[in-house]
Amino acid sequence: MLAKPSSIRFSILVTAVALMLGGPATAAPSSRAQAQALTILKRAIGFRSVGGPGNQTPQLANYLKEVLVSGGFAAGDVNITRVDDTAYLVARYRGSDRTLKPLLLSGHIDVVEAKRSDWARDPFTPVVENGYIYGRGATDMKFDDALMIASLIDLKSEHFVPKRDVVLILSGDEETIMKTTQMLAARFSDAYLVLNGDSGGGILGEDGKPQYFLLEGAEKAYGDYKLTFTNPGGHSSAPRRENAIYDLAAVLTRIGHHQFTPQLNEITKAYFQAASSRADPATGGAMRTFTADPTDKQAIATLTADPTFVGQIGTTCVATMIDGGHAPNALPQRAAANINCRIFPGTSFKQVEAELVRVAADPRMQVRFIDIGTTASPPSPMRADVTAAVKEALAAGYKDVPIIPSMGSGASDSMWFRVRGVPSYGVAPIFIKEDEDFSHGLNERTPLSNLAPGLAYWKVLIQRLAN
Numbered sequence: 001m002l003a004k005p006s007s008i009r010f011s012i013l014v015t016a017v018a019l020m021l022g023g024p025a026t027a028a029p030s031s032r033a034q035a036q037a038l039t040i041l042k043r044a045i046g047f048r049s050v051g052g053p054g055n056q057t058p059q060l061a062n063y064l065k066e067v068l069v070s071g072g073f074a075a076g077d078v079n080i081t082r083v084d085d086t087a088y089l090v091a092r093y094r095g096s097d098r099t100l101k102p103l104l105l106s107g108h109i110d111v112v113e114a115k116r117s118d119w120a121r122d123p124f125t126p127v128v129e130n131g132y133i134y135g136r137g138a139t140d141m142k143f144d145d146a147l148m149i150a151s152l153i154d155l156k157s158e159h160f161v162p163k164r165d166v167v168l169i170l171s172g173d174e175e176t177i178m179k180t181t182q183m184l185a186a187r188f189s190d191a192y193l194v195l196n197g198d199s200g201g202g203i204l205g206e207d208g209k210p211q212y213f214l215l216e217g218a219e220k221a222y223g224d225y226k227l228t229f230t231n232p233g234g235h236s237s238a239p240r241r242e243n244a245i246y247d248l249a250a251v252l253t254r255i256g257h258h259q260f261t262p263q264l265n266e267i268t269k270a271y272f273q274a275a276s277s278r279a280d281p282a283t284g285g286a287m288r289t290f291t292a293d294p295t296d297k298q299a300i301a302t303l304t305a306d307p308t309f310v311g312q313i314g315t316t317c318v319a320t321m322i323d324g325g326h327a328p329n330a331l332p333q334r335a336a337a338n339i340n341c342r343i344f345p346g347t348s349f350k351q352v353e354a355e356l357v358r359v360a361a362d363p364r365m366q367v368r369f370i371d372i373g374t375t376a377s378p379p380s381p382m383r384a385d386v387t388a389a390v391k392e393a394l395a396a397g398y399k400d401v402p403i404i405p406s407m408g409s410g411a412s413d414s415m416w417f418r419v420r421g422v423p424s425y426g427v428a429p430i431f432i433k434e435d436e437d438f439s440h441g442l443n444e445r446t447p448l449s450n451l452a453p454g455l456a457y458w459k460v461l462i463q464r465l466a467n
């Protein structure tokens with residue numbers, strides 16, 4: 001909307017007063033900030049920041065440091081730490097009250113591998129076409145990295161001084177082993193709270209209009225369990241009762257029919273309450289019943305039958321891989337399966353393992369938890385100040401977008417902070433259509449219409465929660 005002359009004069013006055021006080025900045029992103037965000041995003045996609053040989057995450061971190069320093073950060077306030085083949089970046093935006101705990105803005109600058117031969121375009125060359133930017137990391141999550149950096153620089157240019165320090169932390173191996181995240185969580189275990197640009201986010205309808213925004217306050221834990229049967233085997237012309245493949249098949253059938261006890265927490269309760277009015281009548285009714293009584297059999301059956309919601313009502317475990325046998329004419333000496341579990345917050349890996357053993361009901365079976373260095377984490381409390389700030393920040397870019405609390409299926413950097421007692425919220429302001437989320441997949445792309453509202457969003461969110 002065009003401002004009337006009088007309001008332009010008023011905003012000049014407000015800006016002048018703000019400059020004198022070092023006080024509030026504006027919500028609207030400058031055109032310079034928009035151009036800068038796009039430049040950062042394009043340059044960032046150009047770095048092949050994939051774990052392993054040729055990892056360019058350190059080079060990307062160096063580039064981002066240059067951008068931050070030329071944007072007004074003191075060189076000593078932007079630090080890069082090399083860790084193995086990667087690096088993480090910490091940039092401190094100094095506040096006026098050093099006694100306050102810092103507000104963290106969290107992101108990661110590594111991406112999932114992408115093969116040129118599989119993509120229609122080179123994944124590490126940014127391409128702008130039909131209002132989208134294409135490239136590995138266009139959604140996950142170089143777009144939000146660019147928005148956060150350009151917003152901080154825009155706030156610097158307006159001489160905004162927060163009360164508490166705002167610290168941008170960019171991890172360098174979120175997509176693999178999360179070693180840098182764990183180092184960051186250890187270093188900032190006293191933080192006020194974490195705003196994670198890697199989760200949460202908005203959904204666009206088929207008409208391109210924002211439908212709702214997911215505010216992520218909890219994550220399920222990721223756990224793989226290897227189930228194995230072994231025996232001496234023998235000649236296939238002389239079958240015996242004991243057969244590793246049949247034994248495994250029987251156990252898998254029992255696990256396939258097993259349902260973990262449905263659970264409800266503050267986040268999923270709020271999620272179902274908000275989502276029930278958007279769902280079809282039967283599903284919406286089941287959501288309402290389930291929030292009132294999580295033991296209601298009919299509601300559980302309805303929600304379990306829907307792949308979108310089954311993961312929201314409890315722990316799920318599913319067979320994802322099998323292998324076994326060693327020759328077509330031999331009795332199998334070994335058969336094994338991988339069971340992938342998404343574990344409801346509050347339940348431990350050990351508890352899930354014990355339940356799998358109980359359901360399998362075969363003492364000959366060996367179970368091994370595959371430790372990939374992940375963790376279970378508690379939900380973050382639903383905080384009225386965070387929800388109010390997100391609501392105001394969304395309003396800076398969009399009109400009346402409902403906020404729905406959500407529990408992610410795991411696993412983002414947030415879990416390493418939550419497990420240390422630092423509340424963490426997935427608050428990415430990227431709106432995309434449900435069927436256009438190609439994170440980790442082929443031809444990843446994000447609508448550029450997210451640039452201006454995304455910048456306005458971060459500016460407001462940072463100002464509200466840092467003061």
Ligand SMILES: [Zn+2]
Pocket residue numbers: 108140141174198
């Ligand atoms: Zn990500």
